[in-house]
Amino acid sequence: MRLFVAAELPYEMAEAMGETIANLRDCVRGRFVASANLHLTLAFLGEVDAFRVDDAAAAMQRACEGRGPIEAELGELGAFGSGRRVVLWQGVESGGSLEGLASELRDELDRAGLSYDAKPFLPHVTLMRNADLTRIVSLPTAAVAQGSIERITLFRSHLAPDGASYEPLETVEWE
Numbered sequence: 001m002r003l004f005v006a007a008e009l010p011y012e013m014a015e016a017m018g019e020t021i022a023n024l025r026d027c028v029r030g031r032f033v034a035s036a037n038l039h040l041t042l043a044f045l046g047e048v049d050a051f052r053v054d055d056a057a058a059a060m061q062r063a064c065e066g067r068g069p070i071e072a073e074l075g076e077l078g079a080f081g082s083g084r085r086v087v088l089w090q091g092v093e094s095g096g097s098l099e100g101l102a103s104e105l106r107d108e109l110d111r112a113g114l115s116y117d118a119k120p121f122l123p124h125v126t127l128m129r130n131a132d133l134t135r136i137v138s139l140p141t142a143a144v145a146q147g148s149i150e151r152i153t154l155f156r157s158h159l160a161p162d163g164a165s166y167e168p169l170e171t172v173e174w175e
Contacts, residue, residue, distance in 0.1 A: 001047070001048060001049075001050055001053075001156050002046060002047055002048075002156065002157040002158075002159070003045040003046070003048045003053070003056060003154060003155065003156055003157070003169075004041050004043065004044045004045055004154075004155055004157060005041070005042045005043045005045070005056070005060055005105060005152055005153070005154050005155070006039035006040055006041045006042060006152065006153055006155060007039065007040040007042060007070070007098065007101075007149045007151075007152050008039060008149070008150075008151050008152070008153055008171075009038055009039065009040065009125065009147070009149070010147030010148055010149060010150070011147070012145045012146065012147040013072070013073075013074055013092075013145045013146070013147045014035065014038050015145065016074055016143035016144060016145035017035075017038055017074070017090060017125060017127060017143065017145075018035050019143040020077070020090060020127065020140070020142045020143045021033075021035075021127055021128070023140040023141075023143075024088065024127065024128060024139070024140060026140075027136060027139070027140065028088070028128065028131050028132065028133065028136060028139070029131070029132045030086070030088075030128045030129060030130045030131035030132055031128065031129045031130050031163065032127065032128050033126055033127055033128060033129070033163075034163065037163075037164065037165070037166055038125055038127075039125065039153075039155070039166070040092055040098070040123060040124065040125050040149075042098075042101060042102045042105050042121070042152060043102065043105050043106055043109060043116040043117070044116060044117040045109070045114060045115070045116045045117075046115070046116070046117065048114065052114060053154070053169055053170070055112045055113075055114060056109070056112070056114055056154050056170070057154055057169070057170035057172075058112065059105065059108035059109045059111070059112045059114065060105065060108070060152060060154060060170065060172050061172055062108045063101065063104040063105040063107070063108045064101070064152065064172045064174065067101065067174060068174050069148040069149060069150045069174045070094050070097040070098060070101065070148065070149040071094065071095075071097070071146070071147075071148055071149075072092050072093065072094040072097070072098065072123075072146065072147065072148075072149050073092070073093050073094075073144065073145065073146035073147075074090055074091070074092060074093075074142060074143065074144050074145050074146070075090065075091030075092060075093045075142075076090070076091055076142060077089070077090055077091075077127075077139050077142045078090070078091055078124065079131070079133065082133070083132075083133065083134055084130070084131075084132040084133075084134055085130055085131075086128075086130070086131040086132070086133050087126055087128070087129055087131070088126075088127050088128040088131045088139075089124040089125060089126045089127055090124060090125050090127055090142050091122075091123065091124050092123040092124060092125060093123070094123065094149075098121075098123040098149075099121060099123065101152075102121040102123075103121070105152075106118075106121075150173055150174050151171050151172060151173040151174065152171070152172050153168045153169075153170065153171045153172075154168070154169045154170040154171075155167060155168055155169065156169055
């Protein structure tokens with residue numbers, strides 16, 4: 001099964017990103033991420049045997065011990081790639097708290113013997129894939145919002161021609 005661990009966004013931030021997506025629809029062609037799928041990936045594990053789900057959940061639990069909710073706010077728009085196959089995203093700022101959580105989670109996944117995509121962590125939420133920026137002079141201003149990230153979830157990704165859907169498997173919540 002294809003797995004990843006993500007921070008779930010507070011309502012205020014998800015709503016603001018919906019506003020940014022609506023503004024992007026007026027000027028950029030590509031495939032937008034469904035509102036229900038907005039999340040901040042902390043670690044992408046890829047294909048994992050089903051019997052290892054409990055190991056991943058335990059690693060999440062250990063990474064979250066002693067932590068509380070993470071205060072965060074939306075940042076600027078950014079892009080990976082160029083031309084017609086760009087991934088557009090919005091940054092998320094937390095004063096280093098998300099970076100610390102991602103680092104601890106990755107350390108715990110290492111201890112559990114679970115592999116993950118080891119690209120450097122950049123806190124962001126993907127808004128759009130295969131964006132065509134060849135005719136764009138400037139992107140709209142991103143909506144701003146802040147809120148408390150109060151849980152992380154281990155998701156199973158189901159790929160389909162019209163986009164992915166995500167099934168929550170395990171969640172760790174802070175009080």
